[in-house]
Amino acid sequence: MNKPSQKQSNHGRRSFLRSSSAVVALPFLESLGFRKHAAAAEPAVAPKRLVFLGMGFGVTRDTWFPNIKQTGSDYELSEGLQPLADHKQDLTVIQNLSNQFSTEAHWGSTFWLTGANRYAEPGQSFYNSVSADQVAAESLGRDTRFTSIQLGHKGPDKSGHGPGLSLAWNRQGKPIAALNTPVAAFHRLFSDDDTPLAERQAALRKKRSVLDTVLENARSVGRGLTQTDTDKLDEYFQSIREIEIRLAKEEDWLDVPKTRPQQSPKAPDEGLEGFEEVKVMYDLILAAMQVDASRVFTYRQPLDTFITSLGATITAHNMSHYSDGARKEVSQMRDKKQSELLARFIGKLKATPDVGDTTLFDNCTVTLGSNINSIHYLTNCPTVVTGGGTGIQHGRQLVMQDANTPLCNLWLSLLNASGVKTESHGDSTGQIDELFG
Numbered sequence: 001m002n003k004p005s006q007k008q009s010n011h012g013r014r015s016f017l018r019s020s021s022a023v024v025a026l027p028f029l030e031s032l033g034f035r036k037h038a039a040a041a042e043p044a045v046a047p048k049r050l051v052f053l054g055m056g057f058g059v060t061r062d063t064w065f066p067n068i069k070q071t072g073s074d075y076e077l078s079e080g081l082q083p084l085a086d087h088k089q090d091l092t093v094i095q096n097l098s099n100q101f102s103t104e105a106h107w108g109s110t111f112w113l114t115g116a117n118r119y120a121e122p123g124q125s126f127y128n129s130v131s132a133d134q135v136a137a138e139s140l141g142r143d144t145r146f147t148s149i150q151l152g153h154k155g156p157d158k159s160g161h162g163p164g165l166s167l168a169w170n171r172q173g174k175p176i177a178a179l180n181t182p183v184a185a186f187h188r189l190f191s192d193d194d195t196p197l198a199e200r201q202a203a204l205r206k207k208r209s210v211l212d213t214v215l216e217n218a219r220s221v222g223r224g225l226t227q228t229d230t231d232k233l234d235e236y237f238q239s240i241r242e243i244e245i246r247l248a249k250e251e252d253w254l255d256v257p258k259t260r261p262q263q264s265p266k267a268p269d270e271g272l273e274g275f276e277e278v279k280v281m282y283d284l285i286l287a288a289m290q291v292d293a294s295r296v297f298t299y300r301q302p303l304d305t306f307i308t309s310l311g312a313t314i315t316a317h318n319m320s321h322y323s324d325g326a327r328k329e330v331s332q333m334r335d336k337k338q339s340e341l342l343a344r345f346i347g348k349l350k351a352t353p354d355v356g357d358t359t360l361f362d363n364c365t366v367t368l369g370s371n372i373n374s375i376h377y378l379t380n381c382p383t384v385v386t387g388g389g390t391g392i393q394h395g396r397q398l399v400m401q402d403a404n405t406p407l408c409n410l411w412l413s414l415l416n417a418s419g420v421k422t423e424s425h426g427d428s429t430g431q432i433d434e435l436f437g
Helices: 006-015 082-090 132-140 182-190 197-220 227-252 274-290 304-309 316-320 326-350 407-417
Strands: 016-018 023-025 049-054 091-095 149-151 296-300 364-369 383-386 396-399
Touching: 049 132, 082 091, 082 326, 082 383, 132 296, 132 407, 149 182, 149 274, 182 274, 274 296, 274 304, 274 326, 304 316, 304 326, 316 326, 326 364, 326 383, 364 407, 383 407
Parallel strands: 049 296, 049 364, 091 396, 149 296
Antiparallel strands: 016 023, 091 383, 364 383
């Protein structure tokens, strides 16, 4: 038998997981045969980008939502959304979206992008499924250094998000870790590793070797298992496949220097928290879009430190259980400051050139929301969508006729409008056609 060429050998190595006793075929993925220099040239067509901004404990119910009787373009921005007035024609407020399986009033983001039922597996107290951003990343992230970027916040989570490491969950319903500080995000996105290339290549080879050993050991116990254990092992193999994909992509980018935009953000100061932290994270998302480092972003935003940075002396949890008085005032202040930051972000997206005569705003879609409405209310998830990347006809408030329209109908609509052809997502029942005309 003829010995395969080096090129053929590399292709085989990236198409299969190999060990001394097993070969596991991978699905065909362009990211395994990655065109690493494609990002060096400006794409002929502006890429689609999706940004998901997750709030924890929802909003102030009676001052954040616009009057539900005012639909279409004939609506007035609420008090909580008033800082977005300059961009009213470029955003859409949607009411009556919910996750039918929501039962946890302190879990504002765990199922926000998945729509999963935590009790879907008999005998288990927790189950989750893939999040919309990760479905998008499988397509939109093929040609970028980072398939997706997950941002979060440091410290114990007391911000009403619930279980998870970010807003993102993989195909096995497992949490995906986040970059939890602006400093970590900046260096991950824009700082080159000064370790010699040969050493980095050697480190990757070591990771591959360990992965192969793990695979071989797993295969050795795969015979005679019950169906339940076989399912668990299949899930384990899928996790190994994901690791292999990440290693292959990392290898493809090893010798490609990271790029910063011309007006690059400076390295953030250590210890940023709250309002300023969110502002810098938004700037980093924008900068990453400029150099096409990634096209899919999630940000699980802080809340405890956010309201503290605004002068509050109560916790986010206590704030979320407001009545008239100081707690409600803090909640309303939080709403306005979040809207202020979103307005600033929109303004910068509009002012940043992209491919051809377009701007970043023209080619991205940004959603701000939570799985929690307010206090312990779990219906009518607060939702604002902006950006021109999916062709949404903005400048309106949409009130869904069904008061329990699945939130996943929105994610399904955004996925398909971004070119990620998807038949269903989570508990979706169909697209929201009203968004587009």
